[in-house]
Amino acid sequence: MVNQNTAAQLDAADPLASFRDRFVGAGSDLVYFDGNSLGRPVAAAAARLTEFVEQEWGGRLIRGWDERWMDLPTTLGDDLGRIVLGAAAGQTAVGDSTTVWLYKLMRAAVDHAVRTAPGRTEIVIDTDNFPTDRYVAEGIAAERGLTLRWIEVDTSAGVTADQLSEAVGERTALVVLNHVAYRSAWLADAPELTRIAHEAGALVLWDLCHSAGAVQVDLDAWDVDLAVGCSYKYLNGGPGSPAFGYVNARLQDELTQPIQGWMGHADPFFMGPGYTPAQGIRRFISGTPPILGMVAMQAMLELVEEAGIGAIREKSVALTSYAVELADATLPEVTLASPRDPAQRGGHVTLHHERMREVTARLWERDVIPDYRDPGGLRIGLSPLSTSFDEVERGMGAVAEALR
Template sequence: MTTAPPRTAAALDAADPLAHFRERFAGAESELVYFDGNSLGRPVAATADRLAAFVRDEWGGRLIRGWDERWMDLPTTLGDDLARICLGAAPGQTAVGDSTTVWLYKLVRAAVDHVARTEPGRTEIVIDTDNFPTDRYVAEGIAAERGLSLRWIEVDTSTGVTADQLREAVGERTALVVLNHVAYRSAWLADAPELTRIAHDAGALVLWDLCHSAGAVPTALDAWDVDLAVGCTYKYLNGGPGSPAFGYVSARLQGELTQPIQGWMGHADPFRMGPGYTPAAGIRRFISGTPPILGMVAMQAMLELVEEAGLEAIRAKSVALTSYAVELADAMLPEVTLASPRDPAQRGGHVTLHHERMREVTARLWEQDVIPDYRDPGGLRIGLSPLSTSYDEVERGVAAVAEALR
């Protein structure tokens, strides 16, 4: 690592065009250093009033009428807002509800079942060894259920899947490729359009996990010709603990896929209560049970901030914050190894620093109101949510890491 003197946090904060957004988050005024915005985002301050108004006026005032008046359509109307603001997707392809795990199960299972009907010789799911655990576990379970095999791409935990690796893994037996847009451990930013093209050239479908990019890294799902995508809303979309996930299904596939969890909310006429299941048209057929309205209400406040700031500006701030964290680590942590890409164009919204004592360091920091998180092997992860994080916070946090290591 180099030892060039870092720039000053005060100068960076003074020049930051998004600095004023920080005051719109609950708790941001405290001295606590929050380095875990890529696991759970701070609440938008306006969310408290929004939830109170919902309880008082909609839930308390309208009661069951709320379903007819707004709630029934909220999974798709909010999905369209999310698609427009963050995903680069046209309306009618995104729905909010369920957890990421449930969305993964529904879409992976729907994809491989569709391929089994149309091309029965395609019996492999391609996935990498450092994919997020839920993705791997769901893929393993579905492979066992459907008599499929998994083809594993071995990746370096400080990087991610490359075009050459994927090109070597896919072939005439590949049904589906499951990839993370931003690697949860290293923050490796995958070349989504190129990897999607490689999967399609091999005749396979591709599903992208956007959990560590939605709201922080721009995507262009339609332009990239993505088939399927899932993501959560409690990280950079600040929906709160357990807020509902989202699923994206390209319009060209919606009539071809049969979703495996047939619930009443995905029925063409939910209140008919008929004897058989008839799927709704479009993205609504991928909804299963009653949507979690309270979690959606909390998420709306952050989506409004993202739209106000602009996702490209948020990405620029994210790059600047992570680059500053790397710069400070170079200067203040000579004993630490960077376990994320040094090139910001290949890095998402967090930075991972490696040292064999980082598990103990993380525990010590939490006692001091400095909150990173830990990922094996020896990785202290610094997650920087652009609208709620200041450069001063980054400087104080990295200084605390240095002190804890000493």
């Protein structure tokens, strides 16, 4: 049954409705259902970028490195940890791409396992893990002579505790999991799956790309070892904005990261003949940080802190639940390919029909922008601070029309 409240009533009662005005283009007629791939720009980011170019870059020039830029990967990482990740200071750094962070932390984890427990020769990963994660794991397994142990999962769900318990054992070096599945939006039970991996003596790496900024994360409380995420989805950093990596403080001195760049050196400007890693999270930084790419991300973090990640999650649940209700009422030929229980669902909804690829193309022509994922999946990504219930209602109506 569709919610008895209309979209207008839901918007009027939404405590976060005013945040929508702070995003470029949010007031237009375009329906944006792809906030889980690329978030709308924060309006304040334009002025912030201009100010940066004119004052910091243009005014301070090379002095900017000494004054702020050199420390920005870790100071911004601390803000991200505090506001979004449930991580104490000194464990998160911003920079590089998601793929590079995945390589560095996966490789560091398996090298540590091989060094301390030579019998641990397996990486456990599921068949519906995000492609980059799977590709990186395949490459590292080939480099290090390791084996991939695959968990076969339902593409409308994700890895369960029972599945992981069956897959891990005395040969497991590392478990790689998505917190929110990119296809189905399955929200993994992170604390329980982390516990299972640890009981087997393995490290675990969480991919937070589809959860950071939309779903509550508590890395320290969950005793997570390693985590990686991007900043251009729910953190609205813009196309190509830098990723982030989290390394639990208890592991920082034990792991050796494989891409030894000058920014991770204990004294970058010593320019010495050998590599001495910096203390703490800084040793996991490699090359020159993408400072420009961090500016827009700062603007979004301020909005997330103002709204509160708990309230953002509540709005996300309300938006996706409304989309599911509308699909049930108006799209009888469509199958829900996401968990129906909102407690098991992240920030997007996937609807399945064999002609969804054509539907997506037609919707784009009409300024209704979802995305498509095989097999036959129309993904509706609803960024909580920039999406209204009216937008959901108009978009779902357009989906029904396009499918007809």
